[in-house]
Amino acid sequence: MRKNTRIIVIGASTGGLEALRTVLSGLDRDLNGIFIICQHIERSARLNYKMIFPDVQDYSLTEVEDKQPIESGVVYFAPPGYHLYVERLGYFGLSLDAPVNWSRPSIDVLFESAAHVHGCQVVGILLTGANGDGAQGIREVKRLGGITIAQNPESAVADIMPRRAIETGCVDHVLDLKEIAPFLVRLLRKDHSSHKGAL
Amino acid sequence: MTPLVPDDIEFELLLEAIWQKHGYDFRQYARSSLRRRMEAFLQKYNLASFSHLQYRILRDPSFFGRSLDEITVRTTEMFRDSFFFTALRNEVLPILQTYPALNIWHAGCSTGEEVYSVAILLMEAGLYERSTIYATDINPVVLEAAQEGRYPVAKIKEMTKAYQQSGGVLPFSNYYTCKDDVAKLNPEIKKNVVFSTHNLATDESFIDAQLVICRNVLIYFDRNLQDRAVALMTRSLSHRGFLCLGSKESASFLKAKVNLEVFAKDAKIYRKL
Numbered sequence: 001m002r003k004n005t006r007i008i009v010i011g012a013s014t015g016g017l018e019a020l021r022t023v024l025s026g027l028d029r030d031l032n033g034i035f036i037i038c039q040h041i042e043r044s045a046r047l048n049y050k051m052i053f054p055d056v057q058d059y060s061l062t063e064v065e066d067k068q069p070i071e072s073g074v075v076y077f078a079p080p081g082y083h084l085y086v087e088r089l090g091y092f093g094l095s096l097d098a099p100v101n102w103s104r105p106s107i108d109v110l111f112e113s114a115a116h117v118h119g120c121q122v123v124g125i126l127l128t129g130a131n132g133d134g135a136q137g138i139r140e141v142k143r144l145g146g147i148t149i150a151q152n153p154e155s156a157v158a159d160i161m162p163r164r165a166i167e168t169g170c171v172d173h174v175l176d177l178k179e180i181a182p183f184l185v186r187l188l189r190k191d192h193s194s195h196k197g198a199l
Numbered sequence: 200m201t202p203l204v205p206d207d208i209e210f211e212l213l214l215e216a217i218w219q220k221h222g223y224d225f226r227q228y229a230r231s232s233l234r235r236r237m238e239a240f241l242q243k244y245n246l247a248s249f250s251h252l253q254y255r256i257l258r259d260p261s262f263f264g265r266s267l268d269e270i271t272v273r274t275t276e277m278f279r280d281s282f283f284f285t286a287l288r289n290e291v292l293p294i295l296q297t298y299p300a301l302n303i304w305h306a307g308c309s310t311g312e313e314v315y316s317v318a319i320l321l322m323e324a325g326l327y328e329r330s331t332i333y334a335t336d337i338n339p340v341v342l343e344a345a346q347e348g349r350y351p352v353a354k355i356k357e358m359t360k361a362y363q364q365s366g367g368v369l370p371f372s373n374y375y376t377c378k379d380d381v382a383k384l385n386p387e388i389k390k391n392v393v394f395s396t397h398n399l400a401t402d403e404s405f406i407d408a409q410l411v412i413c414r415n416v417l418i419y420f421d422r423n424l425q426d427r428a429v430a431l432m433t434r435s436l437s438h439r440g441f442l443c444l445g446s447k448e449s450a451s452f453l454k455a456k457v458n459l460e461v462f463a464k465d466a467k468i469y470r471k472l
Contacts, residue, residue, distance in 0.1 A: 064447070065448070066417065067422050067425065067449070079447045082447055083232065085229070085232055085235075086231065087231050088230060088231075091452075093229040093231050094232075094418045095229075095419065096272060096415050097272055098274075112235075116201075116231070117231075144201070
């Protein structure tokens with residue numbers, strides 16, 4: 001992981017897999033970013049990510065195992081039934097601690113740990129969902145200098161999750177679903193050129 | 200990575216204080232999840248910072264004993280991950296059939312649900328009479344509960360379902376009796392289980408076992424401590440013994456993997472080389 005690598009954490013619940021398909025398939029190849037996704041899902045679910053996201057070919061799709069190293073160019077998914085954490089030492093952690101907001105994995109848990117470890121490198125994105133998980137996480141990402149995005153509730157299958165996030169007053173950008181990937185591409189490309197400029 | 204802020208430093212000092220005062224070493228636990236639990240703790244006891252918690256832990260004699268139970272995690276279930284129990288039943292137990300006596304170490308057993316799940320599998324495979332299960336945990340409070348083998352009746356429905364999904368074909372009601380709202384496991388399930396405290400961070404190997412089960416315990420450890428624990432458990436295995444980890448845990452990121460081979464990939468069952 002390079003020093004200026006952005007850590008993009010994405011939370012989604014009801015309608016999330018469909019929304020994620022739109023976001024992930026819009027990513028250019030070779031972006032200097034790490035994508036970490038917390039999708040609420042039934043705990044015994046066993047997912048085939050390649051089949052769910054057939055259009056995503058430039059990034060490998062991985063369900064996280066405990067202590068797995070965090071690497072650029074990979075899209076990571078929280079395993080069903082476990083909380084997912086970003087640890088300081090460049091790897092992931094998991095836990096079976098009690099559900100947070102009736103959810104495990106919980107978006108708050110992922111976002112807070114990413115913000116604690118990576119501060120202003122974090123981009124927190126909340127998509128569609130019928131539950132308030134993630135709002136506290138957005139607050140923490142913002143407090144520690146990261147960028148926060150909520151899907152425009154009007155474009156969401158379930159609008160509670162993005163609305164709760166926007167209500168915190170900590171969301172920087174409210175974007176239609178289709179605008180999210182282009183926004184990320186611009187942001188990561190800009191990082192890249194300003195980083196080169198610095199050299 | 201961002202630099203350490205005062206909260207981070209106070210947290211590290213708190214772990215040092217617990218170690219020096221009480222001999223429990225959480226310094227090698229995975230930080231993010233441990234910290235979240237400790238933060239819940241600050242709220243519960245209305246403490247302003249980790250330094251305040253540290254003061255309490257150093258000065259209030261009974262406080263730590265009561266709090267250990269909340270710092271460690273007690274999540275456990277009967278037959279969690281049916282595919283693991285199916286693999287244990289169909290692939291491992293037939294091999295263990297060939298041994299005249301079996302030692303099994305269940306490390307991090309919490310309130311015992313998984314220990315008794317394994318005991319039930321052994322009974323159904325006709326192996327329980329020659330087996331001893333050594334069930335250990337860091338936390339003496341959960342061991343007392345485990346020894347009781349009493350669970351809320353409300354849990355029976357999901358236990359029964361999990362038992363059936365894992366390949367169990369007998370009526371699950373064979374294994375417990377209900378009184379009021381408590382389901383008590385039958386004494387024959389408990390008779391070959393020995394409970395004891397054991398700390399994977401500081402204690403040594405005490406057994407020569409054919410099967411070691413340690414599921415969803417390592418996730419709470421950092422990589423160094425995972426390495427210590429897996430090496431310790433591997434040392435505790437007899438030749439070609441089996442090690443079972445949680446389904447999202449992996450030996451593949453550890454140095455200790457050199458003494459193990461993968462036996463059942465998804466079920467995370469390893470075998471000593």
